[in-house]
Amino acid sequence: MSKQYKPAVRIEDLSFHYQDRNVLEHITFEIPVGSFMGLVGPNGSGKSTLIRCLLGLLKPQSGNVYLFGQPLSLFKNWDEIGYVSQKANSFNTAFPATVYEVVSMGLFGKVGLFRFLNKVHKRKIEQAIETVGMADYMNRNIGELSGGQQQRVFIARALVSDPKLLILDEPTVGVDAASVAGFYQMLKNLNREKGLTLLLVTHDIGVMSDFVTHVACLNKQLHFHGNTAEFEKVSKEGFSQMYGHHVHVLEHQH
DSSP: OOSSOOOSEEEEEEEEEETTEEEEEEEEEEEOTTOEEEEEOOTTSSHHHHHHHHTTSSOOSEEEEEETTEEGGGOOOGGGEEEEOOOTTTOOTTOOOBHHHHHHGGGHHHHOTTSOOOHHHHHHHHHHHHHTTOGGGTTSBGGGSOHHHHHHHHHHHHHTTOOSEEEEESTTTTOOHHHHHHHHHHHHHHHHHHOOEEEEEESOGGGHHHHOSEEEEEESEEEEEEEHHHHHTOOHHHHHHHHTSOOOOOOOOO
8 A cells, every 4th residue: 555645444355254144245445535435235235344344343254444544453543433323223312411412422532431521622512513503403402303403413423523534324314305415415515625534324326426426336245436427327237237136216306
């Protein structure tokens, strides 16, 4: 790997299997610093497993992962990695915390669980909430918010520690359709205005052309990796081959 060029993520010949079931086969691709990568593929294609390998939560049988030029085994700066999971199926809406309090939890790794937040920390929390467009809800109980609003809050919690890479695993699960386009536009703004590197995991091919800069298509193997312009040239037959079945592409209207 060139010393001059260090992508945010570099995955080399990664394979993973559960007992006798192959999930990922010889995956190689990289995410350039400052890009907005969409990782697409059908359900069961290995997307979430790949993310777990990238985060060090699973150990692949073969291959290597590098974060900002460092092997995963040596990487220590986890504050540089923000992660937002599929919260809709597991989040307890009765959790007694305000938006401000939930976002402040993103600083516990830096300041400690029982230490007081200083003025700088408090301003960072406010700025993160403002960045995701939730300033008017700062003192609202998070259980009172819609699914889309809650996801914005969880992104603010990830942003408050100033990550260089933000990973979102199917973040629009449980979010109403009317809120999805605005949610993706917010991510696009984070990428373009803040220079934040984003990895968006989704099965929604239709979101690709309007928002992301690069695409990786996964179905156990990597079937495509390139920029958005190249991805838009893939035919419907090509999509069907990638997904293993007929695919109907829906475009998001704005």
